[in-house]
Amino acid sequence: MANFHHQPQIEEILTQSQFISHSESTNNQKVKKQMASDPKLHTFDEVSKHNKTKDCWLILSGKVYDVTPFMEDHPGGDEVLLSATGKDATNDFEDVGHSDSAREMMDKYYIGEIDSSTVPLKRSYVPPEQSQYNPDKTSEFVIKILQFLVPLLILGLAFVVRNYTKKEE
Numbered sequence: 001m002a003n004f005h006h007q008p009q010i011e012e013i014l015t016q017s018q019f020i021s022h023s024e025s026t027n028n029q030k031v032k033k034q035m036a037s038d039p040k041l042h043t044f045d046e047v048s049k050h051n052k053t054k055d056c057w058l059i060l061s062g063k064v065y066d067v068t069p070f071m072e073d074h075p076g077g078d079e080v081l082l083s084a085t086g087k088d089a090t091n092d093f094e095d096v097g098h099s100d101s102a103r104e105m106m107d108k109y110y111i112g113e114i115d116s117s118t119v120p121l122k123r124s125y126v127p128p129e130q131s132q133y134n135p136d137k138t139s140e141f142v143i144k145i146l147q148f149l150v151p152l153l154i155l156g157l158a159f160v161v162r163n164y165t166k167k168e169e
């Protein structure tokens with residue numbers, strides 16, 4: 001009698017778990033499909049609007065991630081993720097030296113690709129032409145000339161004063 005009651009319950013549990021694993025695998029397939037063949041293309045302006053703790057999207061290596069569910073769990077904190085919005089955060093992400101497991105986690109938050117033509121061009125850094133140790137060569141040149149001229153001027157002045165005092169005598 002007890003067995004009779006248990007039987008359908010077990011079957012029910014089995015069907016439920018099959019259902020769960022089935023829906024999980026279809027989700028995974030969806031993610032994989034989205035990544036491989038038909039990714040959603042987002043514009044930079046659209047992605048930049050998601051810059052809040054409760055709604056945070058990131059651009060990393062040409063891909064767009066919705067990290068909203070990860071904000072509280074991110075070991076580096078939510079502030080860094082917020083400060084990485086509205087720009088290509090690839091360098092910020094790489095500079096931290098994220099582990100392989102961190103990179104694997106990213107798949108969960110993938111929502112599409114960024115339309116690279118909408119990303120504003122990076123301002124390129126122009127290094128100063130003069131070396132940092134010798135920032136102003138002109139002033140150094142002027143100083144050298146003065147170092148040479150000042151003793152000459154003093155000498156000249158001494159001669160003038162000497163001649164002048166001679167006439168007085």
Ligand code: HEM
Nearest residue numbers: 065067075076080084089092093096097098099102105106
């Ligand atoms: C989907 C995107 C991201 C994921 C899944 C992620 C995941 C992780 C994980 C798992 C860690 C722990 C350490 C590790 O395993 O490497 C971590 C640490 C950290 N992450 Fe991220 N992260 C993401 C994006 C970013 C971005 C854009 C920044 C911006 C700078 C950032 C900054 C940091 C910092 C500062 C730490 C702490 C490092 C430390 O104190 O050791 N993360 N992240």
